[in-house]
Amino acid sequence: MSAWQRYRDLTGIDYPIVQDGMGPQPTTVLAAAVSKAGGLGTVSSPSIVETSESSLRTRFRAAIEYVAEHTDRPFAVNVPVGRVETGELLLVSETCIDEAIAAKRDGGRVGSQLVALTTSAGYPGEFISRIQAAGLIHQAKVGSVRHALKARAAGTDVIIASGYEMGGHTHVNGVHTMVLAPQVIGRLDCPVLVSGGLCDGRGLAAMLAMGAAGIAMGTRFIATVEHEWHQRFKQRVVDTPEWGDAVFQGVYAPCRGLKNPGLSRLPDALARMSPDEFQAWEEGEMRRAMREGDIENGLLPGGQVAAALDDMPTVAELVTRIVTEASSLLGLAGATAPELLAPHGAGVTH
Template sequence: MSEAGGLGTLSSPTASGAADGARELRAAIDECAGLTSRPFAVNIPVDDRGHDPAQSFTRTFLEVVFQARAADSAVASQLRAITTAAGDPGAYVAVIKDNELVHQHKVGSTRQACKAEARGVDVIIASGAEMGGHTHARPVHTVVLGPNVTEAVDVPVVLSGGFRDGRGLAAALCFGAEGVAMGTRFIASDANTEWHPNYARALLDAQEGDDITYPGFFGPVRGLRNHGSDLLATVMNDGLAGASLHEWKLAAMRKAQAEGDTVQGLVLAGQVAGALTEIVTVAEFVPQMTRDALQILADLARRLPVAHATSAS
């Protein structure tokens, strides 16, 4: 993604314990820095369960980022941003700023966007309810949320949820955003080298209405309706809860992502999966998406004065 001109983002390994996860994240940072000379980011969920912020897994993973940048000036020049999500970022704003990183925070409502801006974050990622993976308990679709958030805050806004091509990017710019963030689109791409090919095939086979939301780890998640999602409902109805349910979900996600069992496993994906038809090559797709958006906006700029003159006459 970074090589193509986007901001590639590493996910933190929240499925692991803090110590194992810290080692995994550091290895991933070093590997990523060795594969590109361009900027990239790290995504770290906010541990918002009443823990002391200094002892949270969020702070543990932030320290990994800080140490990696301090140990290597090349990494410091590339690892430029932290994206937080799933909780209140307030306890971590100062330390992220002190380490000279851009702080992006993902929100699902205008209220959350205003709160994050007041906390001091640099960029808002406003994610509509149609996004894949962790979504929001009070769903607001991107076409409504985007303009609401860009009107309400003064910091730059990036929109997420439902985007797949230059048309969406042009729309986001019209909503007042600076750009878009995409996840599901890039699972079905040559950039997806870690998840099983069956996962991407499941996205391409999905039709409109094949998505469903079900309980995740920080809130509801959106994925594809399959036997795995039915099984989740069954085990929860049978009383599976707490740590056992947590482990069941992780195993079901690994079954789809690593083993390619997209029937029994949980397939996280956004509604946009129902619109995807091909595996794209990121190096070609990202710059073409930008060119398409600019062409759309230029075409609209040429057409609108004519339409106005015609209606006036």
């Protein structure tokens, strides 16, 4: 059984396409659209610096319930993991993990459709067993072979190998996708998704041929009709030229975003603000771009693949295009494309 078939059986999705988490602004409308199209939509954590536990729980649960109300297909949630100096999980991380577990355990429509929790930006360690005990698939997003092995040894169900070219929070010691992916796929016995620099059927075909279970995309999904971020932000992604991205200091780790005048304010903010103040400022500047469309002064998380994008399709059009192209390429290469990409429950022999 192929890695994709194993992942399809785990999640119940139709196509090996996953939407990456993209906080701190919601991705609820987008997640519903991706799941409707046969992929795995993902609800992003609503904040990375929120200090009000009740507010965070309410906002996160509302986003989860929104997706369940707008599609009858499986979906996931993404929670960035951060820790204080003593090693304890940050309030925002623990609260969102707890709320996702509660949503799953409460059952009903939400409980049946919420199938996976993805952790990113750090090691969830002691929370993996709690996530799985609730009936959720645990997916760990990592940027190195050693971290992939560590997560798998702790019991993680699925690894997302994310290359350094990815947008948003990336890695201190960057390894690019085409170096990282084959190593992780070759060393692990669980399904491996690949993220970073992927946007089309060529990327999906390449990863499936490499033995991956599928691909995860963030930046490509920003530039879609349904994504609820501001139109100016989305168009800025499409208009990004080659070499139009940069890596800058982020809350949990370095962050890759699109170049703009707003980046020039980072050195001063880092110099005069405490770590907590900087985290709040950085999230606010990201929200300003995502929500208000201030693409000159806000911060614009985005990956290198933005330079390869030239349109803004609907999510359904994008997923269909990627799957069709990948099937054609794999067929030309002599692979069993129908078996790899047949929808869940379509009568494929396992």
